[in-house]
Amino acid sequence: MRFVLQLAIFISCGGLLLPSLHAAPWNDLTTDELEATLTQKFAAGEYSPKGADSCLMCHRRSEKVMAIFDGVHGQGNSNQSPMAGLQCEACHGPQGNHNKGGKEPMISFGPDSKLSASAQNSVCQGCHNDAQQMSWHSSTHNLEEVACSDCHQVHSAKDPVMDKLTVNDTCSSCHSKEKADMNKRSSHPLKWDQMTCVDCHAPHGSMSESALTKPTVNDTCYSCHAEKRGPFLWEHAPVTEDCVTCHNPHGSVNNDLLKHRAPQLCQQCHANDGHASRVVPEPGSDAFGGGKSCLNCHSQIHGSNHPSGSLLQR
Ligand code: HEC
Ligand code: HEC
Ligand code: HEC
Ligand code: HEC
Ligand code: HEC
Ligand code: HEC
Ligand code: HEC
Ligand code: HEC
Ligand code: HEC
Ligand code: HEC
Numbered sequence: 001m002r003f004v005l006q007l008a009i010f011i012s013c014g015g016l017l018l019p020s021l022h023a024a025p026w027n028d029l030t031t032d033e034l035e036a037t038l039t040q041k042f043a044a045g046e047y048s049p050k051g052a053d054s055c056l057m058c059h060r061r062s063e064k065v066m067a068i069f070d071g072v073h074g075q076g077n078s079n080q081s082p083m084a085g086l087q088c089e090a091c092h093g094p095q096g097n098h099n100k101g102g103k104e105p106m107i108s109f110g111p112d113s114k115l116s117a118s119a120q121n122s123v124c125q126g127c128h129n130d131a132q133q134m135s136w137h138s139s140t141h142n143l144e145e146v147a148c149s150d151c152h153q154v155h156s157a158k159d160p161v162m163d164k165l166t167v168n169d170t171c172s173s174c175h176s177k178e179k180a181d182m183n184k185r186s187s188h189p190l191k192w193d194q195m196t197c198v199d200c201h202a203p204h205g206s207m208s209e210s211a212l213t214k215p216t217v218n219d220t221c222y223s224c225h226a227e228k229r230g231p232f233l234w235e236h237a238p239v240t241e242d243c244v245t246c247h248n249p250h251g252s253v254n255n256d257l258l259k260h261r262a263p264q265l266c267q268q269c270h271a272n273d274g275h276a277s278r279v280v281p282e283p284g285s286d287a288f289g290g291g292k293s294c295l296n297c298h299s300q301i302h303g304s305n306h307p308s309g310s311l312l313q314r
Contacts, residue, residue: 026105027114034114037105041096048095051087058099070157080127091123091154109149117147124148132204139205150174151203161203164196171197178250186258187251199224200249217244232303234310238269239302262293 048054059065068074076083082090093107151161160166172179182190189195201211214220221243222229238245247257254261298312306314
């Protein structure tokens with residue numbers, strides 16, 4: 001039944017076809033020929049009676065292929081496991097005549113695959129369609145044709161994207177802007193892998209903007225910076241609205257992940273005409289431009305609980 005479903009999804013996905021660098025003989029096929037062949041193979045359903053053994057007759061010399069047996073998909077200890085069922089063909093589709101010289105195509109994955117991301121993904125989703133995957137369909141990654149196998153390595157003892165110490169590398173291999181930001185002077189401890197992209201982002205998508213793990217930006221920040229939640233007697237409107245008005249969560253050349261330095265940061269919203277003339281800086285110092293600028297006096301920028309803190313000064 002699952003394969004009937006996969007086939008249906010497969011046929012309906014014309015999708016983006018990436019140019020292939022790979023030497024497999026069917027790379028000469030046109031898209032239509034490739035899809036027609038794979039469709040026929042599914043319809044015929046000619047699975048190899050010997051499963052993995054028949055594949056390994058030709059593919060056992062590849063260390064990468066063999067590494068599947070060191071990973072979760074190579075273990076036969078769960079009845080959901082590929083190895084407990086169709087084995088290699090649970091992912092790569094029925095062998096058909098592929099073993100006759102390797103000329104007939106198999107379903108292939110990864111950046112070199114000619115198949116659309118959604119066609120590749122439907123294979124994985126045949127087994128992985130639980131609650132964790134609920135938001136995948138509407139996620140930006142799905143809409144941008146990112147494949148499961150762009151992030152996940154299944155022919156591997158340990159999938160690097162599942163490891164806290166290497167997940168940032170996978171994400172930043174595509175996200176160069178965030179990679180540059182996280183290496184700036186002020187940043188979350190991402191470059192030391194003490195924090196990861198998935199502390200704030202759900203990799204399979206979520207109901208919130210930017211695939212955040214929490215419903216809003218502020219809720220995401222409060223999950224670690226609880227003291228900023230308040231409630232405060234005197235609140236500062238932009239703080240309760242959206243932390244990223246002033247901060248870049250990925251990093252900045254300014255202190256404290258600030259998008260701009262004071263006074264410019266503040267002057268986006270507060271005109272300082274009139275105010276400056278009423279403040280008398282100490283002789284020899286420039287309270288506005290020097291030191292922490294506006295924060296020299298308005299130090300409780302996230303809100304104040306002092307009875308006379310309405311100007312965020314205490
Ligand atoms: C008679 C030898 C032979 C057998 C048996 C065989 N293959 Fe292949 N396979 C090949 C050849 C040749 C190629 C094309 C050259 C290459 O990419 O290595 C290939 C390519 C592939 C590819 C594509 C690799 C890529 O980079 O696109 C996959 C996937 C694959 N085979 C899976 C399987 C599976 C699964 C089985 C068992 C059901 C199997 N093969 C059985 C010879 C074989
Ligand atoms: C859980 C799904 C799954 C199973 C089971 C699976 N593969 Fe793969 N295979 C993949 C994916 C995904 C890739 C792309 C590379 C990667 O993710 O590491 C791949 C890549 C390959 C390649 C291309 C390798 C290369 O050098 O680029 C071959 C050949 C292959 N698989 C053969 C097999 C054989 C033989 C088996 C059974 C022993 C098997 N696969 C079992 C998903 C699977
Ligand atoms: C035939 C069923 C089947 C297919 C097809 C399948 N998987 Fe799995 N997958 C499993 C099982 C079983 C497990 C281990 C049990 C579990 O944790 O759910 C697993 C676990 C995983 C995990 C967790 C790994 C870990 O280290 O804990 C990831 C990630 C994953 N699969 C990705 C994929 C991707 C990507 C594909 C498509 C290329 C795929 N799977 C295809 C059955 C499948
Ligand atoms: C943008 C990268 C990325 C993509 C694309 C992606 N994943 Fe994941 N996946 C992850 C990360 C990171 C984790 C670990 C989650 C965590 O630590 O919270 C994960 C975890 C998993 C797990 C383990 C159990 C779970 O749900 O937490 C499975 C299974 C899985 N992914 C399957 C898939 C499938 C199937 C697809 C394609 C439909 C896919 N993934 C696409 C990054 C990705
Ligand atoms: C294969 C490339 C690739 C990988 C790997 C990848 N992404 Fe993406 N991601 C994209 C593309 C393409 C987009 C859409 C364009 C953009 O916003 O850059 C995107 C968008 C996003 C967005 C914006 C989502 C939205 O709804 O606005 C977030 C957040 C994100 N990725 C996080 C991650 C995280 C976290 C990881 C690692 C677990 C990751 N990405 C791995 C390609 C990738
Ligand atoms: C501390 C939480 C946090 C961490 C850690 C984090 N992000 Fe984000 N990210 C956010 C927030 C919040 C937004 C929304 C920003 C906005 O609305 O301006 C965002 C937005 C994004 C976007 C969309 C950018 C756009 O212009 O639409 C991408 C892509 C992204 N993050 C990738 C990453 C990657 C990759 C990592 C890991 C290197 C990462 N993020 C780590 C909080 C975080
Ligand atoms: C998973 C936990 C976590 C989340 C979520 C989180 N932070 Fe942080 N934040 C940290 C840690 C850890 C530090 C570093 C503390 C240190 O170095 O002493 C930090 C530091 C900071 C700093 C000071 C940076 C510096 O240069 O000293 C700012 C500003 C900040 N976070 C803002 C935010 C904002 C805005 C959000 C929401 C978009 C957010 N954080 C979400 C954990 C988190
Ligand atoms: C109006 C601009 C603005 C907004 C909005 C804002 N901050 Fe800040 N934040 C600052 C400034 C300025 C500093 C530097 C404070 C200093 O130098 O005393 C700072 C510093 C920080 C720091 C590091 C120093 C400390 O006080 O712990 C954290 C963490 C932080 N902000 C988190 C947040 C969070 C979480 C939010 C959203 C709830 C937020 N900020 C909203 C301006 C802002
Ligand atoms: C995104 C716009 C924005 C930014 C940036 C911003 N503020 Fe505000 N600020 C406001 C708003 C809106 C109020 C509430 C005004 C009101 O209630 O009349 C406010 C109130 C204040 C107040 C309380 C005085 C009053 O009229 O209630 C002070 C003091 C203040 N801000 C200082 C700062 C400083 C210092 C910075 C820079 C670190 C800053 N603000 C950055 C929008 C901003
Ligand atoms: C030397 C201390 C000091 C510095 C530096 C300072 N302020 Fe003030 N600020 C005050 C005092 C005292 C008041 C209340 C008296 C008044 O209204 O002049 C005030 C009032 C305000 C108010 C309330 C509305 C108003 O104009 O009365 C805002 C908004 C404000 N400051 C923003 C800023 C911004 C933005 C900066 C940086 C460009 C800044 N302040 C720098 C001391 C300072």
